[in-house]
Amino acid sequence: MTSAAELPADVLALGVTGSTGGLGGMVARQLAELGSAQRLLVRDPARAPVLDGATPAVCSYEDSAAARQALDGVKVLFMVSASETQDRVQQHTAFVDAAAGAGVQHVVYTSLYGAAPDATFTLARDHYATEEHIRASGMDFTFLRDNFYLDFLPLLAGEDGVIRGPAGDGIFSGVAREDIARCAVAVLRDPAIHKGATYSLTGPEELTLAQAAGIITESTGRTITYQPETVEEAYASRASYGAPPWQVDAWVSTYTAIASGEMAGISPDVHGLTGEDPISLREFLSRPVL
Incomplete structure (x- = not known):
């Protein structure tokens, strides 16, 4: 495990989580291309991307002691939300506490569009x-609230090319992960001017799932359609997966959030x-796959 004492001083200012995943990996690569030194906070150092100016340090969100050691000297932290689990809030809380205890000054957190206690x-x-x-x-802090x-x-x-869910004719303003990464890099390069800001990150258009299915069909050649379900049908159609109730609730509410209008709206951010x-x-x- 890499300790803070072994890292060059210029690596200590910026910490990046999630670099072995899609969004965090994009952010880490873009920062490296811009010449920014960074510490990559990873569970497995063997999976950390090899990037100029990047040094891995091992920790997990739930291991507060390891996180605090890995974050020692980090001043600005890019925190990608943890994988979906029932205790994700507890993991986040432990990591945030470790960051504060380690002396982190600014957290840039990837949140969700429309985040609210009653969402x-x-x-x-x-x-x-x-x-x-x-x-x-x-x-x-700076919060990046990403649409779907x-x-x-x-x-x-x-497998049959059908998107099923209780979204009705609701609309959403989906955003490409590539755009989220570019926004994160912009904030991380000059975090002071984004202190206390909450940004809503959306694409340039509002779409129903039926419209999205049509665009996917036209663009990929694979026939995709949307079949609306009732909430009851949605729960029944997912029962065979054997997933825990919290996970099924999340799956179904992805669609009901669209139906309710909570994922609509186009932001200039x-x-x-x-x-x-x-x-x-x-x-x-x-676009080619990144």
Whole structure:
């Protein structure tokens, strides 16, 4: 395990979590391309990306002692939300406390669009609870509230090419993970001017799932359709997976959040942070996989 004493001084200022995953990996690579030194906080150092100016340090969100050691000297922290688990808020809370104890000054946290204590999407409530704990920690913060990822839309379809869920004719304003990464890098490069800010990150368009299915069909050649379900049908159709109740609630409320209008609205924040328009679903599907 790498200790803070073994790291060059210029690596200590910026810590990045999630670098072995999609979003965190994009952020780490972009920072390296810009010449920013960074500490990559990872569970397995063998999986850490090899990047110029990047040094891995081992910790997990739930291991407070290891996290505090890995964060020693870090002043600005990019915190990607943990994988979906029943105790995710507890993991986040432990990590935020470790960050505050280690002397981190500013946390940039990837939250969720519409995060609120009474949000329809159950996981948005978890993000709100994490935001509130960060606010209470005494550290400076910036929250990136991401709409649903465009990257995951094609994966909603089953093997038969049908997206099923109780979204009705509701609309959402999905955002490409690539745009979220660019926004995160913009904040991390100059965090002081984003102190206390909450950004809503959306794509450039509002779509129903039926419209999204049509665009995926046109762009990929795979026939994708949307079949509305009632809430009761949604729970019944997912019962065979054997998932725990909290997970099924999250799956179903992904769609009911769209139906309720809570994922609608187009924000100017991607352009405001990056100077570029966000990527549309059609543009995303035409791009090479990063």
